[in-house]
Amino acid sequence: GDSVTQMEGPVTLSEEAFLTINCTYTATGYPSLFWYVQYPGEGLQLLLKATKADDKGSNKGFEATYRKETTSFHLEKGSVQVSDSAVYFCALRIAGGTSYGKLTFGQGTILTVHP
Amino acid sequence: NAGVMQNPRHLVRRRGQEARLRCSPMKGHSHVYWYRQLPEEGLKFMVYLQKENIIDESGMPKERFSAEFPKEGPSILRIQQVVRGDSAAYFCASHRELNTEAFFGQGTRLTVV
Numbered sequence: 095g096d097s098v099t100q101m102e103g104p105v106t107l108s109e110e111a112f113l114t115i116n117c118t119y120t121a122t123g124y125p126s127l128f129w130y131v132q133y134p135g136e137g138l139q140l141l142l143k144a145t146k147a148d149d150k151g152s153n154k155g156f157e158a159t160y161r162k163e164t165t166s167f168h169l170e171k172g173s174v175q176v177s178d179s180a181v182y183f184c185a186l187r188i189a190g191g192t193s194y195g196k197l198t199f200g201q202g203t204i205l206t207v208h209p
Numbered sequence: 210n211a212g213v214m215q216n217p218r219h220l221v222r223r224r225g226q227e228a229r230l231r232c233s234p235m236k237g238h239s240h241v242y243w244y245r246q247l248p249e250e251g252l253k254f255m256v257y258l259q260k261e262n263i264i265d266e267s268g269m270p271k272e273r274f275s276a277e278f279p280k281e282g283p284s285i286l287r288i289q290q291v292v293r294g295d296s297a298a299y300f301c302a303s304h305r306e307l308n309t310e311a312f313f314g315q316g317t318r319l320t321v322v
Contacts, residue, residue: 098251130313135315136315137213137215137300137313137314137315137316138252138300138313139313140310140312143310183251183252194240194304194310194311195240195241195242195257195302195303195304195311196242196254196257196265197252197254197311198254199244199251199252199253200251201249201250201251202249202250202251
């Protein structure tokens with residue numbers, strides 16, 4: 095079946111440090127890939143997405159590139175801020191049909207950024 | 210335009226009681242999904258509904274759980290005879306017809322004591 099694996103967490107960084115959160119996937123079809131962010135006590139917000147190989151999703155300084163050859167979608171940010179502290183989820187969605195909201199999520203990575 | 214609204218935000222039930230979780234999708238959204246997030250885990254798909262129809266319930270436990278999305282009113286996730294293992298955060302997501310982005314609510318945190 096489809097699955098998403100994220101790097102083990104939690105991740106603790108100092109402000110302005112470089113961030114990488116690894117994400118790899120297995121899928122029977124040709125998936126779209128997503129990163130969601132969950133702030134404390136909140137629901138999930140879409141951070142960025144990519145729908146085909148070599149696409150780069152970007153938002154709020156975060157980037158991730160869809161790598162079909164390595165089945166990866168690693169999240170990066172050049173300089174993190176305290177306000178980036180949250181839980182980050184990698185997810186995939188198989189193309190086709192109308193179930194655009196049916197996603198397979200990784201287990202989440204807790205990021206804490208200290209001043 | 211209000212986002213996806215879930216209520217209650219927090220729900221405490223004793224073992225054996227019923228839990229009823231509500232989700233009002235965004236205006237114009239006719240597709241609703243329910244997810245469950247167990248402690249320190251990712252979200253797991255439970256069920257996908259369109260108005261008055263269950264489209265995909267492959268993630269729903271076979272017993273005690275049911276979901277509906279009536280023609281009028283919110284979608285309801287019902288858990289009968291709750292057990293401690295049902296304690297989790299339950300999230301709802303919705304999208305428009307032919308729209309590729311789903312929006313999530315803030316979740317209902319169910320605690321079974």
